[in-house]
Amino acid sequence: MIITAEGLYKRYRNVEVLKDVSISCKAGQIVGLLGKNGAGKSTLFKILFGLIKPSSGNVHIHSSRKKPLGGIIEKPAMYEYLSARENLRVFAKVQKLGFSEADIDLSLQKVGLPIDRKDPVKNFSLGMKQRLGIAVALLNNPECLLLDEPFSGLDPIGIKAIRTLIIDLVAREKIGVIISSHIIDELSKICDVLYVINKGAIVGYGETQTLIAKNTALYTLYASGIYQSKIIKKYASEVKKNSAQIKISQEDIPQILQQLNEEGIFITSCVPEIDFDQLFETPDL
Structure with a gap:
């Protein structure tokens, strides 16, 4: 050091x-x-x-x-x-x-x-x-x-x-x-x-x-026509024509991407969003 x-x-x-x-x-x-x-x-x-x-x-x-x-x-x-x-x-x-x-x-x-x-x-x-x-x-x-x-x-x-x-x-x-x-x-x-x-x-x-990754609670997925997905509606808190914000753990991301792929929805980008409240939580001192 x-x-x-x-x-x-x-x-x-x-x-x-x-x-x-x-x-x-x-x-x-x-x-x-x-x-x-x-x-x-x-x-x-x-x-x-x-x-x-x-x-x-x-x-x-x-x-x-x-x-x-x-x-x-x-x-x-x-x-x-x-x-x-x-x-x-x-x-x-x-x-x-x-x-x-x-x-x-x-x-x-x-x-x-x-x-x-x-x-x-x-x-x-x-x-x-x-x-x-x-x-x-x-x-x-x-x-x-x-x-x-x-x-x-x-x-x-x-x-x-x-x-x-x-x-x-x-x-x-x-x-x-x-x-x-x-x-x-x-x-x-x-x-x-x-x-x-x-x-x-x-x-x-x-x-x-x-x-x-440990403090990431939300992900925004981008894909053409993602609003048509039935799978995404189970997870999404906000859906637009070509993007959807979902609350999901990092471990479950591969599974939902596979499910979307099977629906014919191909994700072009998956952007994590940090849970700042959790990240900056101060422990009892």
């Missing part, structure tokens, strides 16, 4: 923000932290970074590198009046890295930013600012990245681009990544394991697809 946190509590006066939180990440692994706004994700990241101290509990970093952790908390903090290249030059100087222009070129290319763009960062899209923030986080070769809500505010194209960038970085650099988000669909596409945090407590943990 690169980083391990055990039994973290954080209290502000009489408010308990984190309650017995444990989380870990190893090299080459993408770990998801799923939670609603205000669940405690940013507070946990600040503790992992050492920006604030926990009321109790411990964080262990297992790395011999000078900078084991890098990342973005809440949003990238850039010098808006400087170019991307100038920002990297400043942050490299702060870290006493002595970067050459070739090193800066490599940093920009690593996150898919142009090396010849000279205008201020204030002109950049949010997605480009996120990329630049990741480039800054990668300075000094950290072993693990912590990315707090990297998809927030991005359009679908921007989200896909950042997702692809993260996957490529993990494959190429063999680093670990912890990503916090409230967007479960994006975490499901990228994370190996998933922690679910609600009201400061970890209420779920497991392999991402297994955890999602």
Whole structure:
């Protein structure tokens, strides 16, 4: 493991923000932290970074590198009046890295930013600012990245681009990544394991697809003329001409697909819908 946190509590006066939180990440692994706004994700990241101290509990970093952790908390903090290249030059100087222009070129290319763009960062899209923030986080070769809500505010194209960038970085650099988000669909596409945090407590943990499947209660089936099916009416809560929403367990999906096939209804897509109330249910503490 690169980083391990055990039994973290954080209290502000009489408010308990984190309650017995444990989380870990190893090299080459993408770990998801799923939670609603205000669940405690940013507070946990600040503790992992050492920006604030926990009321109790411990964080262990297992790395011999000078900078084991890098990342973005809440949003990238850039010098808006400087170019991307100038920002990297400043942050490299702060870290006493002595970067050459070739090193800066490599940093920009690593996150898919142009090396010849000279205008201020204030002109950049949010997605480009996120990329630049990741480039800054990668300075000094950290072993693990912590990315707090990297998809927030991005359009679908921007989200896909950042997702692809993260996957490529993990494959190429063999680093670990912890990503916090409230967007479960994006975490499901990228994370190996998933922690679910609600009201400061970890209420779920497991392999991402297994955890999602366990908490999936509804499926939307798409097929031409599905409204004509007799089988679907036994399960459906909502039927349209070419789609039907059904409440069924994952284990029963193959059977209903076979029955529909026998009726001459050929499913083109089966989309799970997460039971958020169940997923974010907080146990008694």
